Amino acid sequence: MRSLLSFTREIIQNRKLVFQFSINDFKARYAGSFFGVLWAFVNPLVTVLTYWFVFGFGLKAGLTDGKYPFIVFLITGMVPWFFFSDTIMTSTNVFREYSYLVKKVVFNIRILPTTKVLANLYTHLFFILITLIVSAANGFFPTAHTLQLFYYIFCLCAFLTGLTWITSSVQPFFPDVMQIINIFLQTVMWTLPILWSPSAFSPRIVSVLKLNPLFYVVQGYRESFLSEGWFFEHWKMSIYFWVFTLGMLLVGAMIFKRLRPHFSDVL
Template identity: 80%
Template sequence: MIKDLFSFVRDIYRNKRLVLQFSINDFKARYAGSFFGIFWAFINPLVTVLTYWFVFGYGIKAGLTDGKYPFIVFLITGIVPWFFFSDSLTSATNVFREYTYLVKKVVFNIRILPTTKILANLYTHLFFIFITLIICILNGFTPTLQTVQLLYYLFCLGAFLTGLTWITASIQPFLPDVMQFISIILQTVMWTLPVLWSPSQFSPRVVQFLKLNPLYYVIQGYRESFLSEGWFWEHWALGLYFWIFTLGMLLVGSIIFKRLKPHFSDVL
């Protein structure tokens, strides 16, 4: 099991230049046929943020932030990592079917394909991290040394996505409906994460239950990093749980891929 995982990581590292080039090409090709091109990668998330800001910040006014932050600051610091997660998961899950011609090439190492999708979505994510920092500064939240922790939580999210997409991408050729399941699950999971609500709104027992979702650690970590509210080691127990869960998923993902890979050509 451990050997399979190390083999995966080694292959990605050895092919890092190819991964980078593939991700750039994928990012460009995604909007190549449209009039506005790659601007759609930024327009869609911006419209979503503005919609939530209007509905919850000015419409419902449900007191989601307990008045501690301007709603736009609270919203964007939580929703930016969620955009990266959801976009990467949906695109990487379908990667083997999208690159069928590469899957059928014996000489091409298809292990790297899910990673290229994650990296392709990273370019948009970095742009929104920059925008979020500007919004925080305009609202009086100046970056500090704690803001550098964004790199750590970005690594956490990348590792989690890698393990998860190894699983979903390997299953998708045999179960095409997995994309529909993921779409439904994503709609539900988002509301269980501190994206549009604050943990202080719930009882400690409810919050402990919600923390079972490993993404809770990442979303809350992003927000605390943007707002300089603490260090990641202050949540050592939650961090330990996250990494145990993530490493387990990486191991399972590497095994599933290894066992299903020989049959990809038969079903694609």
């Protein structure tokens, strides 16, 4: 708990550095390409359009309840997933990517995973705006429920912070963790209500799938975009999510504290 509180305090104290570092990281990621930061938006858009074409016009799988246009149903679930998957991939490798800073005693490397979360948040906010436009074009306009997006963004950032503290601390000692995460992402996406509606499965199966904390976030995003309900209506899932996330934050802080002194030996 002391490590977690120390983490939080240092991020707050270095908030200006974190913000500036995240902007530089976002720019540097595409600095060597011709179209620059445009690629940050093109790749997810192509993915959405591909799924829309295949499942909306091709397969006609019937996994949604037909209550909403498929493009609206799809994009409201894909937006949080893009943020999660991009952040976990970029943050896990952060200490190896910035190994020259890790070896500097004067630099506080604790903030590095957080800068990656923030750098991916910029693209995420853009896609939230696109989703609001697409939803409005299909007759689903923002309401008071839409304000819940701020809450669910905070949920996802907190969850990612704890998870990336773990993965980024382990990666220098076990590089194969990146391959494991790739497999993890390919598998987990299909267990989340992104391309399917919970009403398409039995309550028993859905109750098992809800054990994944991301289920709570993805469903919360969709309910916020489509004004389906308030987060406090799912108070049991809210408690479960925050207990799980707090536990992961504590574990992440502990793992970083134990492994930090040995980073320079393996990088």
